[in-house]
Amino acid sequence: MNPKFRRLFITIIIILTLGLATKLILMALEDNIVYFYTPNDLIVKFGDTQNIQNKIRIGGLVLESSIKKEDEKTIFIITDKKKEVKVVFDGPLPDLFREGQGVVAEGIFKNSNFIASEVLAKHDENYMPPEVADALKKNNIWKDGSD
Amino acid sequence: MFDWLANPNRFNRITEKIQPYILLIAIITLISGLYFSLFDSPKDYQQGDAVRIMYVHVPSAWLASFLYFSLAISCVFYLVWKHPLADLVSSSMAPIGALFSALTLVTGSLWGKPMWGTWWVWDARLTSMLVLFFFYLGYILLSNAFERKIDGSKTASVLAIVGLINLPIVKFSVDWWHTLHQPASIIKIGGPSIDDKMLLPLILMIFALSFFSLYMIILNVKTKLIEKKCEALLLKSNLEEMSKIG
Numbered sequence: 001m002n003p004k005f006r007r008l009f010i011t012i013i014i015i016l017t018l019g020l021a022t023k024l025i026l027m028a029l030e031d032n033i034v035y036f037y038t039p040n041d042l043i044v045k046f047g048d049t050q051n052i053q054n055k056i057r058i059g060g061l062v063l064e065s066s067i068k069k070e071d072e073k074t075i076f077i078i079t080d081k082k083k084e085v086k087v088v089f090d091g092p093l094p095d096l097f098r099e100g101q102g103v104v105a106e107g108i109f110k111n112s113n114f115i116a117s118e119v120l121a122k123h124d125e126n127y128m129p130p131e132v133a134d135a136l137k138k139n140n141i142w143k144d145g146s147d
Numbered sequence: 148m149f150d151w152l153a154n155p156n157r158f159n160r161i162t163e164k165i166q167p168y169i170l171l172i173a174i175i176t177l178i179s180g181l182y183f184s185l186f187d188s189p190k191d192y193q194q195g196d197a198v199r200i201m202y203v204h205v206p207s208a209w210l211a212s213f214l215y216f217s218l219a220i221s222c223v224f225y226l227v228w229k230h231p232l233a234d235l236v237s238s239s240m241a242p243i244g245a246l247f248s249a250l251t252l253v254t255g256s257l258w259g260k261p262m263w264g265t266w267w268v269w270d271a272r273l274t275s276m277l278v279l280f281f282f283y284l285g286y287i288l289l290s291n292a293f294e295r296k297i298d299g300s301k302t303a304s305v306l307a308i309v310g311l312i313n314l315p316i317v318k319f320s321v322d323w324w325h326t327l328h329q330p331a332s333i334i335k336i337g338g339p340s341i342d343d344k345m346l347l348p349l350i351l352m353i354f355a356l357s358f359f360s361l362y363m364i365i366l367n368v369k370t371k372l373i374e375k376k377c378e379a380l381l382l383k384s385n386l387e388e389m390s391k392i393g
Contacts, residue, residue, distance in 0.1 A: 007227045015311060022312045034324045035270035059325060094264030096193060104327055120263045125332040127198060128342040129189030 035059070036104045039083035049085070049109045058085055058114065059104040059122065067099060078105065078114075089116040096121035153230040155372050162365045169365070173358035180351030188348050197261050198345070204254040205333075206352040207247045208276070210360055212314055214244035215279060218286070219311045222304035232368075234300045237307065238290055239367030243360050245283035251276060263327060271320035272328035279317055282310035 026033065036059035037045065046052050058078055066077040072090045079085075087105050097103060102122035107115045128136075184202035191198035218240040225233035255273070256266045267273065290303035321330040332341045339346060 004227060008223075011223055011227060011308065015308065018309060018312050022316075026316070030324070033271050035268065035326050037325070092264075094262070096262055096264075118265075120265055120268070120327060122327055123193055123262060123329055125329045125335075126340045127191050127194075127201070127332060127345050129344065130192040131189075132342055133192035 038080035039078060039085045040080050042085070043083055049112055049114075052109050055106065055108055055117075057104055057106045058087075059102065060085075062097070062099050062101050062103055064099045078103065085114050086112070087114045087116050087119075089119050091116075091118070093119055094121040096123060153232040155232060158232065159369065159372070162369070166362065166365055169358050169362045173355055173362055176351050176358065177355035180348055180355045183348035183351060189342065189344050191345075194262055197258060200254055200258040201345075202348050202352045204251060204258060205349060206356045207250040207254065209353060210356050211244055211248035211251050211276075211279060212317055213357075214240050214247065214360060215282070215307075215310065216314060218244060219307045222307040225300065226304050226308070234304070235368050235371045236364070237286075237304065238300070239364045239371065240360075241283055241287050241290075242367075243363050245280065245287065247356070247360075248276065248280040248283055252280060268327050270326040270328055271324045272317070272326050275313060275317045275320050278313050279310070282306070282313060286310075 036057035038060050039058060042049060042052070042056075042058065060078040060080040063077040063079045063084065068075045074089050074093060075086065076089075077084050077086050087107075089105065089107075097119065102124060104120045104122055105114065105116040106118045106120075108117075109115075180202070184199055188199070188202075190196055218237045221233045221237040221240070224230055225237065252273075255276075259268075260266050286303045286307050289306055290299040293299035293302065318331075320326060321328055333339045333346070333349070341349070
């Protein structure tokens with residue numbers, strides 16, 4: 001084999017091997033890479049929220065008309081359209097926080113309530129002017145931002 | 148074919164002709180792109196005016212990834228075919244790519260604070276982008292870390308090729324795992340999910356930054372070629388000097 005092709009061959013083998021190794025590492029670390037769980041993921045993974053002792057993050061949509069204010073606290077429900085989690089939070093909410101919005105909350109479970117220490121807003125991949133959004137909503141072709 | 152491309156004289160002759168046009172396209176697209184992104188594009192229905200950060204953030208991120216890909220491919224040419232010009236090309240791309248990945252991180256942070264409510268989170272997209280930035284820095288540091296330039300070039304090239312693994316992770320992190328960062332809007336199944344009036348400035352800015360990068364890379368390579376020539380001339384005159392004395 002001429003040296004050029006040998007070097008090319010070695011380079012390709014190195015890339016493939018490293019790619020495979022990286023894939024395996026990422027698969028093994030999946031739990032640490034996932035930034036949040038959806039409420040349904042939690043049930044699939046842990047069975048019951050009682051089993052979760054550590055700080056975790058849950059993500060989903062804020063359920064329509066579920067936002068309540070109690071003193072300083074904001075109480076709302078995160079849903080993934082399969083399961084729901086009740087979240088209690090006292091702290092500053094991001095501007096994008098509203099009903100139907102994607103959010104990620106970090107905190108711990110206490111008696112099946114999720115006590116959040118931080119709430120972040122998540123936005124989807126759709127970008128459009130407000131007029132277009134209104135028109136879509138009016139014509140009932142608005143698709144909800146659940147992924 | 149690569150030999151044909153890799154001839155420094157031919158490179159100089161060809162780029163001499165096309166360089167002014169590249170600069171012209173870069174300036175025109177940059178001015179029109181900035182005009183559309185800042186003044187003549189709609190607010191987003193959710194994000195308001197903050198969406199305008201996208202017109203710098205997204206092109207920077209694309210350029211950072213694309214330049215890294217080109218850099219690593221150029222390193223393959225250097226290691227396999229041993230073309231010295233390939234090394235000059237990759238080392239000319241590195242600072243520009245590093246700049247764009249830094250710009251991506253900074254603008255992303257500025258965008259994240261008002262929209263998400265945080266400057267930074269360790270989700271898969273943000274972290275892999277930071278890793279890309281570190282690969283650029285590693286490449287630059289390593290290629291200058293050896294006494295003999297050629298050792299540095301070779302070691303840094305190997306590092307650059309290893310870093311290639313990170314690129315699909317940057318691109319697909321938002322699909323593979325739950326991340327705070329939203330998924331792709333432009334290159335995705337089913338076509339872009341972004342309004343045409345917003346797509347226009349975005350595409351103009353991508354062209355602007357691409358042509359700007361191309362121009363800077365050519366300029367960098369030329370400078371490095373002149374540097375090499377100077378070194379060779381200096382060496383030659385020193386040798387002549389010595390032979391006279393000797």
